[in-house]
Amino acid sequence: MQKDLIKIHPDVQRAINQNKPVVALESTIISHGLPRPRNYEAAQEFEQILRDKGVVPATIAVIDGVANIGLDAKGLDIIANQDIAKASVRDLPILAAKGISGATTVASTAHLAGLAGVRVFATGGLGGVHRGAQETFDESADLSVLANTPIAVVSAGVKSVLDIAATLERLETLSVPVVGYGTKIFPSFWLRESEFTLDWSVDSADEIAKIMAAQDLVGEGGGIVVANPVPADKAWDKREHDEVLAKAFAAAEAAGVRGKAVTPFLLGFIVEASQGRSLEVNLDLARNNVSVAADIAIAWSKLELD
Ligand code: PSU
Ligand code: MN
Numbered sequence: 079m080q081k082d083l084i085k086i087h088p089d090v091q092r093a094i095n096q097n098k099p100v101v102a103l104e105s106t107i108i109s110h111g112l113p114r115p116r117n118y119e120a121a122q123e124f125e126q127i128l129r130d131k132g133v134v135p136a137t138i139a140v141i142d143g144v145a146n147i148g149l150d151a152k153g154l155d156i157i158a159n160q161d162i163a164k165a166s167v168r169d170l171p172i173l174a175a176k177g178i179s180g181a182t183t184v185a186s187t188a189h190l191a192g193l194a195g196v197r198v199f200a201t202g203g204l205g206g207v208h209r210g211a212q213e214t215f216d217e218s219a220d221l222s223v224l225a226n227t228p229i230a231v232v233s234a235g236v237k238s239v240l241d242i243a244a245t246l247e248r249l250e251t252l253s254v255p256v257v258g259y260g261t262k263i264f265p266s267f268w269l270r271e272s273e274f275t276l277d278w279s280v281d282s283a284d285e286i287a288k289i290m291a292a293q294d295l296v297g298e299g300g301g302i303v304v305a306n307p308v309p310a311d312k313a314w315d316k317r318e319h320d321e322v323l324a325k326a327f328a329a330a331e332a333a334g335v336r337g338k339a340v341t342p343f344l345l346g347f348i349v350e351a352s353q354g355r356s357l358e359v360n361l362d363l364a365r366n367n368v369s370v371a372a373d374i375a376i377a378w379s380k381l382e383l384d
Pocket of ligand 2: 216217218219337338
């Protein structure tokens, strides 16, 4: 049995020690959310967006049982090109004991980033409460983990395939602050808007950093959701979005997809059915989240110096 179950990349460790900006990136979006070969390009590009802003990327994944906080080129290749498990927090001890690899979801990425002391994390869209959850009980562990993990997650809201109203209610119950970045309307992943209004919006990364610091003092020790809409010129056409989603639900129902396979199935179906148009939007919103996360990490590193 392996003793060192967590490996922090030296660049990441140095940045944490020196209070330099670091942003965590998840690997499930690469392994299970985006098709090959675009997923590998995306993994590299997300890291490059951070480096260009002077921020150290910490892409997180389990490689041969070891939770890696920051991947090298070989690690990126493994998450993009090998068929590895989708790993939430509960899977981590099992992967560790078996010595196998897994792509970390928002839940497990946030958890591992938290253990390493990384405070800012960029994803595409947060997981949440699935439609029909009153019968299936399908609610992503992303929500409960954020209730206990001190990390700011930048996401384009939640995928419109989810029950957005129920997801926002659960985040309220779990005492996770949700703030719109330059908006008071909760975004719905491929679209800038959903029908739900937020209580709070912020206009700058500095303000998010202040909320993070205050959350440490007066919050419950959990995270923050920064809801960052896709840029207007990159959003998906609403009519096509609605049509394709309806088809995706019907296909998932017909195929009898359940549990952790639901999100990858829907995302894959939607890419095919839209002839790749949803994929371009997915990549654009993720790039935009990575960029905002970089600004927040920079603001956070400055704030801590004060
Ligand atoms: N956002 C994306 N693509 C993805 C996901 C989010 O743009 O693939 C992944 C995240 O890893 C998230 C997971 O944690 O989907 C949610 O899966 P589930 O609903 O099974 O918890
Ligand atoms: Mn689920």
